[in-house]
Amino acid sequence: MWKVRTALLLVIAYFVYSSFIYTAATEVVLPDETVVAQAHEGKMLFQKYNCAACHQVYGLGGYLGPDLTTVAQKYPNETYIRSLLSTGNQTMPAYHFSDAEKDALIAYFKHLNNYAPHK
Amino acid sequence: MHPINKKFSHLFFQLAVGYLLFGLLMGLIGSFQYVLPGFLKERIGFQQTRPLHVYLVTAWIFSAAQGAIYFYVQKIKQRPLWSEKLAYLHWLLQLGSSVLIVSSFYMQSFSGREYLEFPVWIGIIVLLAWLAFGINILLTLKPNYKKAPVYYFSWTAGICFFLITFSESYLWQFRFFGDNPVRDVTVQWKAMGAMVGSWNMLVFGAALCSMEMMKNDKNVSHNNLAYAFFFVGFTNLLFNWGHHTYIVPASPWVKQIAYIISMTELILLANIIWSWRKSMRSTKSLPQKNARRFLMFADHWILLNLITAIAISVPALNDFTHGTHITVAHAMGATIGINTMVLFSVIFHIIDEKPVAAAFAQTTTSVSIWVTNVSLVVFYSSLVAAGIIKIWGKLQNDHFAVTMAKSRVFFQLFAISGSGIVLGLLTTCIIVLIKIYRSNKAIKNFIFYDDGPHTVKRSQFQNIT
Numbered sequence: 001m002w003k004v005r006t007a008l009l010l011v012i013a014y015f016v017y018s019s020f021i022y023t024a025a026t027e028v029v030l031p032d033e034t035v036v037a038q039a040h041e042g043k044m045l046f047q048k049y050n051c052a053a054c055h056q057v058y059g060l061g062g063y064l065g066p067d068l069t070t071v072a073q074k075y076p077n078e079t080y081i082r083s084l085l086s087t088g089n090q091t092m093p094a095y096h097f098s099d100a101e102k103d104a105l106i107a108y109f110k111h112l113n114n115y116a117p118h119k
Numbered sequence: 120m121h122p123i124n125k126k127f128s129h130l131f132f133q134l135a136v137g138y139l140l141f142g143l144l145m146g147l148i149g150s151f152q153y154v155l156p157g158f159l160k161e162r163i164g165f166q167q168t169r170p171l172h173v174y175l176v177t178a179w180i181f182s183a184a185q186g187a188i189y190f191y192v193q194k195i196k197q198r199p200l201w202s203e204k205l206a207y208l209h210w211l212l213q214l215g216s217s218v219l220i221v222s223s224f225y226m227q228s229f230s231g232r233e234y235l236e237f238p239v240w241i242g243i244i245v246l247l248a249w250l251a252f253g254i255n256i257l258l259t260l261k262p263n264y265k266k267a268p269v270y271y272f273s274w275t276a277g278i279c280f281f282l283i284t285f286s287e288s289y290l291w292q293f294r295f296f297g298d299n300p301v302r303d304v305t306v307q308w309k310a311m312g313a314m315v316g317s318w319n320m321l322v323f324g325a326a327l328c329s330m331e332m333m334k335n336d337k338n339v340s341h342n343n344l345a346y347a348f349f350f351v352g353f354t355n356l357l358f359n360w361g362h363h364t365y366i367v368p369a370s371p372w373v374k375q376i377a378y379i380i381s382m383t384e385l386i387l388l389a390n391i392i393w394s395w396r397k398s399m400r401s402t403k404s405l406p407q408k409n410a411r412r413f414l415m416f417a418d419h420w421i422l423l424n425l426i427t428a429i430a431i432s433v434p435a436l437n438d439f440t441h442g443t444h445i446t447v448a449h450a451m452g453a454t455i456g457i458n459t460m461v462l463f464s465v466i467f468h469i470i471d472e473k474p475v476a477a478a479f480a481q482t483t484t485s486v487s488i489w490v491t492n493v494s495l496v497v498f499y500s501s502l503v504a505a506g507i508i509k510i511w512g513k514l515q516n517d518h519f520a521v522t523m524a525k526s527r528v529f530f531q532l533f534a535i536s537g538s539g540i541v542l543g544l545l546t547t548c549i550i551v552l553i554k555i556y557r558s559n560k561a562i563k564n565f566i567f568y569d570d571g572p573h574t575v576k577r578s579q580f581q582n583i584t
Contacts, residue, residue, distance in 0.1 A: 040298055066519040111300060
């Protein structure tokens with residue numbers, strides 16, 4: 001009987017803990033709706049081209065390219081990022097993003113950087 | 120004695136071996152793309168080879184475990200599966216979802232979520248496949264948990280928590296989760312960390328069941344210590360994912376809980392070290408040579424990986440190791456060294472039940488196990504070395520390209536030793552496929568009973584009945 005009780009107790013603890021993770025534990029102050037919308041667009045592009053195959057964001061992703069969690073802080077004038085997004089390099093494919101797409105991706109990188117702990 | 124239908128185990132083993140072979144090929148191409156950046160870049164880029172490799176090798180793990188469970192539940196309960204049609208449906212859904220996933224990756228159609236990069240709608244087919252599997256297994260077992268062996272708990276936890284965590288991994292579709300990077304990443308790590316634990320539950324449940332049958336000792340899965348270790352493992356499945364999120368700026372107590380839970384693994388480590396010699400001696404006495412050899416290697420990898428896992432769960436060390444190839448080394452040690460070795464042990468236990476192995480196959484299997492494991496040691500070490508260089512680079516504020524250039528020799532070693540792993544596992548896979556082919560041929564002529572060597576010709580069986 002103790003086995004069933006222990007299992008049930010752990011499962012209940014898991015669901016209670018999950019509800020905290022979904023709410024209080026991960027609560028942050030988001031910027032205004034326009035910024036969030038543009039960052040969302042950038043995130044969708046990041047996912048569409050499977051950038052996570054090579055780049056990490058908060059530890060999620062591959063190791064072939066640099067971590068992008070704080071890339072907006074490392075290259076604040078954006079020129080380097082914009083040129084890479086256009087032409088790629090020896091390893092990275094040339095995606096030929098439009099200006100609007102580049103804006104969205106940079107907005108996403110800035111949005112990520114806003115919450116990064118290692119500044 | 121009830122005759123056991125091995126058809127579904129064989130179907131899933133064949134599918135699993137197919138996944139493994141194709142996954143290894145993608146891993147090999149991916150590893151060479153590290154060393155030669157332009158390698159096949161236009162035909163199949165790294166953004167395709169990596170998700171293909173990751174999906175296929177994880178599909179190998181859960182499909183092989185599912186195949187084993189289809190066999191064991193019939194043997195334990197001495198009755199056929201609750202529904203053979205549902206098992207067929209499961210197989211078809213699994214195969215269908217794989218074809219769609221591989222095609223979508225090849226055509227560069229991604230959802231782009233780490234580990235589940237395939238388009239969102241294919242996830243529904245994956246979920247249905249697991250539902251079919253879960254319903255069939257639980258209704259065949261009809262478990263009474265008060266008296267159940269520990270592997271009933273493992274399998275139930277594995278099935279239920281795959282369904283829960285797989286659904287959870289799609290919460291990002293809601294803007295409440297997706298727009299908040301901290302919540303988005305934390306929930307994704309939470310779902311993926313526990314999901315890995317869920318199929319590990321299937322693997323280790325199958326391993327325990329196989330050990331119980333090989334030793335012919337029910338105590339293996341009924342003693343209180345076995346349950347206690349199950350609960351340590353289950354607690355880690357539910358809460359240990361947090362050590363992946365030390366770098367995510369969620370509430371500090373998420374990290375503190377994760378750290379405390381991670382350290383419960385010390386109990387497992389202490390037990391392994393305490394009973395090491397006894398475990399080695401008891402494994403050596405197991406009757407099935409091939410199954411035994413794989414288990415012995417898995418024992419070593421469990422020890423090494425547990426030490427690594429505990430080390431990288433310490434926040435002060437994790438601060439350096441996260442985002443480096445040390446994490447990859449840990450993942451490879453776990454998936455190849457532990458899961459793959461355990462699964463091949465279980466597969467050989469099932470397909471060798473009616474031994475059709477010639478001395479040649481025994482020797483070849485033995486050589487392939489050694490080639491795989493020696494290559495894996497080099498592979499593991501080269502990844503750890505590349506990780507150390509990355510840590511050093513971070514401390515020196517080196518540019519990413521400089522660190523990559525310094526790691527080049529270890530990436531070359533990683534690609535070469537990866538080829539060794541492919542060679543070893545390819546040989547093992549061929550032996551498994553030959554054995555399944557011969558066994559399927561034999562099944563056409565004989566009815567197999569679960570007590571081993573007594574077989575009756577199908578024609579005689581029909582006359583008797």
